[in-house]
Amino acid sequence: MVIRPGARGRAVRDIQLRLLALGYDIDDAERATEYGPTTTSAVRAFQQQRGLLVDGVVGPESWRELVEASWRLGDRVMYLRSPQIRGDDVRDLQERLSALGFDTGRIDGIFGPRTAAAVREFQTNYGIPPDGIVAKSTVRALAGLPHLGHASVPPAARVREREALRRIGGMAGLRVVLDPGHGGDDEGSTGPTGVTEAGCVYALARELEAALATSGAAVYLTRDLSSAPTDGERAALANSLHADLFISLHVAAHDDTAANGAATFYYGHERFESEAGARLAELAQESVCELGLVDGRTHAKTFPILRETRMPAIQIEPCYVSNPREELLLDDPAFRRRLATAIAGAVREFVSSAVPA
Numbered sequence: 226m227v228i229r230p231g232a233r234g235r236a237v238r239d240i241q242l243r244l245l246a247l248g249y250d251i252d253d254a255e256r257a258t259e260y261g262p263t264t265t266s267a268v269r270a271f272q273q274q275r276g277l278l279v280d281g282v283v284g285p286e287s288w289r290e291l292v293e294a295s296w297r298l299g300d301r302v303m304y305l306r307s308p309q310i311r312g313d314d315v316r317d318l319q320e321r322l323s324a325l326g327f328d329t330g331r332i333d334g335i336f337g338p339r340t341a342a343a344v345r346e347f348q349t350n351y352g353i354p355p356d357g358i359v360a361k362s363t364v365r366a367l368a369g370l371p372h373l374g375h376a377s378v379p380p381a382a383r384v385r386e387r388e389a390l391r392r393i394g395g396m397a398g399l400r401v402v403l404d405p406g407h408g409g410d411d412e413g414s415t416g417p418t419g420v421t422e423a424g425c426v427y428a429l430a431r432e433l434e435a436a437l438a439t440s441g442a443a444v445y446l447t448r449d450l451s452s453a454p455t456d457g458e459r460a461a462l463a464n465s466l467h468a469d470l471f472i473s474l475h476v477a478a479h480d481d482t483a484a485n486g487a488a489t490f491y492y493g494h495e496r497f498e499s500e501a502g503a504r505l506a507e508l509a510q511e512s513v514c515e516l517g518l519v520d521g522r523t524h525a526k527t528f529p530i531l532r533e534t535r536m537p538a539i540q541i542e543p544c545y546v547s548n549p550r551e552e553l554l555l556d557d558p559a560f561r562r563r564l565a566t567a568i569a570g571a572v573r574e575f576v577s578s579a580v581p582a
């Protein structure tokens with residue numbers, strides 16, 4: 226389902242109602258009639274705020290995010306089930322528990338095993354039967370406690386990430402999952418002369434694999450040349466391998482062929498960000514830009530691949546394949562090797578700063 230500017234009908238009305246409930250402005254004249262300019266700018270503002278791709282179009286990801294954003298703590302009974310419950314009510318729960326010192330893991334809005342364990346621990350502490358189910362009594366107990374607010378990163382989530390980093394012993398044996406985007410029938414973006422994203426990020430992943438392996442890291446790729454796993458499958462693979470780091474490789478594309486430069490993304494939203502992801506992103510971005518690429522900076526995003534992975538994860542987009550000059554660079558094996566060397570250098574620096582001296 227993709228709803229675009231100019232669309233009409235019930236789906237548009239539903240999108241508008243959700244945006245209005247979230248506090249976004251939509252012109253009266255557009256309400257209930259059409260996906261006009263103010264609906265489009267509300268969608269863009271929502272996408273910006275939620276760390277999504279900002280295109281003003283409601284595709285499956287933006288729709289899922291709109292639905293998740295609509296849930297409030299207490300709206301529904303929450304517990305560990307499959308598929309796991311997702312939404313801002315889970316995020317709020319995690320934030321409150323984490324602020325009280327109960328370790329829910331990342332504030333990611335996914336009710337997983339660690340969140341369930343934190344709920345049971347909280348219930349035990351507050352004299353509620355520890356069933357891990359968030360129903361009225363638990364919501365009431367949480368609501369009765371001072372809410373420490375959204376200003377700072379909740380302490381338990383941050384402590385947990387630091388502990389995970391402490392387990393990294395150095396480059397030898399470091400488990401790194403490399404994720405070349407797209408693949409199989411999905412070529413990703415294509416450059417003016419036909420260089421495909423899927424092809425060049427796969428070649429880059431192979432170079433990076435070699436560069437990291439020389440430092441003793443154990444490197445895994447999420448796909449081969451012909452396969453195209455979903456983002457969920459890629460993240461699940463990294464999680465099951467207990468990877469220490471996850472690096473997704475894509476390239477950018479834009480209608481304006483002048484657009485160029487590098488950008489790096491890590492997991493985060495307006496109320497939480499992965500400290501380790503941000504640091505790794507910063508190092509990778511700096512290192513890649515030393516090759517003379519324009520600095521498109523690092524950004525906190527909620528891309529599924531960053532959200533579903535349980536280790537520090539980044540997505541690097543070193544170039545625009547739509548830019549004729551950068552397309553040539555991406556197609557050049559010597560340049561890909563320099564990129565791989567730059568990224569591997571950033572990983573080494575990250576690891577040496579994570580390992581206590």
Ligand SMILES: [Zn+2]
Nearest residue numbers: 406413475476
């Ligand atoms: Zn891509």
